[in-house]
Amino acid sequence: MNKRTIVFSLMATLITLSLVFTGACSSEEGKPKPGSLKDPQEITLNLGGEVVTIDPNRASWSNERSVIMQCFDGLLAFNADLSLKAMVAKEIPTVANKGISSDGKTYTFKLKTNVTWSDGKKVTAKDFEYSIKRMLSPDLAAEYASFYFAIVGAENYFSATEKTAAEKTALRNAVGVTAKDDYTLEIKLNDALPTFINLMALWPSYPVRQDIIEQYGETWTAPPHYIGNGPFVLQEWVQQDHYTFVRNENYWGTKPYLTKVTYEEITDINVCLAAYRNNEHDQAGVPAGTEKAIMADATLSPEIVRYAQLTTYAWQFNVTKAPYNNKLVRQAIATAIDRVAYIDKVRGGVGKPTTSWIPPGMPGYDANLGSQYAFNPTKARELLAQAGYSDPKTLKIKFQYANTGTNPTIAAFLQAQMKDNLGVDLTLEPMDPKAYSALYNSKQFDSCFTGWGADYPDPDNWLPQLYGTNAGNNKTQYSSAQFDAIAAQALKELNETKRLQLWADAAKIVSDDLPMAYIFNRETFVLKKPWVKGQVTTGMDGQIAGDMFLREIYIQK
Numbered sequence: 001m002n003k004r005t006i007v008f009s010l011m012a013t014l015i016t017l018s019l020v021f022t023g024a025c026s027s028e029e030g031k032p033k034p035g036s037l038k039d040p041q042e043i044t045l046n047l048g049g050e051v052v053t054i055d056p057n058r059a060s061w062s063n064e065r066s067v068i069m070q071c072f073d074g075l076l077a078f079n080a081d082l083s084l085k086a087m088v089a090k091e092i093p094t095v096a097n098k099g100i101s102s103d104g105k106t107y108t109f110k111l112k113t114n115v116t117w118s119d120g121k122k123v124t125a126k127d128f129e130y131s132i133k134r135m136l137s138p139d140l141a142a143e144y145a146s147f148y149f150a151i152v153g154a155e156n157y158f159s160a161t162e163k164t165a166a167e168k169t170a171l172r173n174a175v176g177v178t179a180k181d182d183y184t185l186e187i188k189l190n191d192a193l194p195t196f197i198n199l200m201a202l203w204p205s206y207p208v209r210q211d212i213i214e215q216y217g218e219t220w221t222a223p224p225h226y227i228g229n230g231p232f233v234l235q236e237w238v239q240q241d242h243y244t245f246v247r248n249e250n251y252w253g254t255k256p257y258l259t260k261v262t263y264e265e266i267t268d269i270n271v272c273l274a275a276y277r278n279n280e281h282d283q284a285g286v287p288a289g290t291e292k293a294i295m296a297d298a299t300l301s302p303e304i305v306r307y308a309q310l311t312t313y314a315w316q317f318n319v320t321k322a323p324y325n326n327k328l329v330r331q332a333i334a335t336a337i338d339r340v341a342y343i344d345k346v347r348g349g350v351g352k353p354t355t356s357w358i359p360p361g362m363p364g365y366d367a368n369l370g371s372q373y374a375f376n377p378t379k380a381r382e383l384l385a386q387a388g389y390s391d392p393k394t395l396k397i398k399f400q401y402a403n404t405g406t407n408p409t410i411a412a413f414l415q416a417q418m419k420d421n422l423g424v425d426l427t428l429e430p431m432d433p434k435a436y437s438a439l440y441n442s443k444q445f446d447s448c449f450t451g452w453g454a455d456y457p458d459p460d461n462w463l464p465q466l467y468g469t470n471a472g473n474n475k476t477q478y479s480s481a482q483f484d485a486i487a488a489q490a491l492k493e494l495n496e497t498k499r500l501q502l503w504a505d506a507a508k509i510v511s512d513d514l515p516m517a518y519i520f521n522r523e524t525f526v527l528k529k530p531w532v533k534g535q536v537t538t539g540m541d542g543q544i545a546g547d548m549f550l551r552e553i554y555i556q557k
Helices: 063-071 125-135 154-158 165-173 210-219 269-277 291-296 327-335 339-345 377-386 407-422 433-441 481-492 496-513 547-552
Strands: 042-046 076-078 084-086 106-110 177-181 184-188 232-238 242-247 260-264 283-285 304-317 396-402 425-431 447-453 516-528
Touching: 042 283, 063 232, 063 242, 063 260, 063 547, 125 177, 125 184, 125 210, 154 165, 269 283, 291 516, 304 327, 327 377, 327 407, 327 516, 339 516, 377 407, 396 407, 396 433, 407 425, 425 433, 447 516, 481 496
Parallel strands: 042 260, 396 425, 396 447
Antiparallel strands: 076 084, 106 184, 177 184, 232 242, 242 260, 283 516, 304 447, 304 516
């Protein structure tokens, strides 16, 4: 899986994200002057568990990214509204400023000359060239490498697992990423890709130090070797326990207020909440099913931070298996789901019901798309009869899930919905997580729950990877020649208005064919201490709410 993985125990679940979301920002006006704050500028948060890697080139989403973005800055970054901004780059490349060629195939990034690593050494274009080529290395097998296959030679290099060392070197040298001088990086693409600019704001393309990696090998990510160019430095990492970050005193940009950030790795959310109540943590999630109690709590309710994420969850069908190969059956199932009841009874009132894939706040969102599948038991039974099941009892359907966490509750809800609203028996098949993951990834499941969250905010991060014929994350095995043709055109279209219209057309095709029954858009629901000021949250936050902008936070008790 090469996409952002949503931690949703019901599946080995993918989850990936796309375009502009208006972030929920702190309403406080006017930041304090540096040095004017009396309270210790320290914060303790919970990462929720150990990460697989904090190597930017190798890392995935969520908690891994929550660590990396404190220590590294890329060429570009996202604003609170998820629009792009220049970071290490002097400006965002455009055709007008000659940063993008007229055919959309060549990108030229001019770097700021004052950017330094945390040890004081200058950051140069060669650091970015090394990093991107390293991320594409067949020996690294980076999860997000496929995002960058638009680069000339990238896929050939990444696929060279069986080649000799000399052949790999030649393929690496042929990759279209070149430091033209110390502060100019040129990237050549195979074809126009208007959203390539978004990829240069993601962590796999952050710069990394060749000399450090070559000297320390696999241990380069351990302090004090973890040298970055971001606002914080990783001072301590005690695995399975905590991370400690301190302010990067050599930071080239505006230094953060916080002098110390601690990420604890508590896996039990009840323990985390207890730590929050004891003022040991400054922010905490809440156990599933307790949201309404928290809202009713006079002490805790004013400390709730709640905002939408660019994330959609759905009931996913294997359209190659009967009866899911019958579109009318899929439509009947979708129309028999009371999404409002799901949010209220299963999600504790947190989340928003939806009948479409692309979430609110993103380009391409259409509030009316899929509205014909809104909850309507009568219509659902009519659709089932049209599908050839005038007697609902003759329809047998199965639902597989990993037997962990809240998954049994979700499965039971869907089972009851089918029985009560459609008269259909849904057989539940709980599985060991590893067995379920194998079933899911081999595309042998009948139906299951899935989720997708934006890696970057654009429809091309939401549609072709999941619905394109034979696409890597197309687990439903859905195929539409019409969709494929439109998607191929949209991926190259340089005119933004035309491009988004093409994606709207593609989304409508998927909505009509319904390889998934869309259920809800996720919300973040956490508690934050009142002395934590300046928090900025976005629809693309990772494991920690506000992790994209910890540099903006200050403590004022």
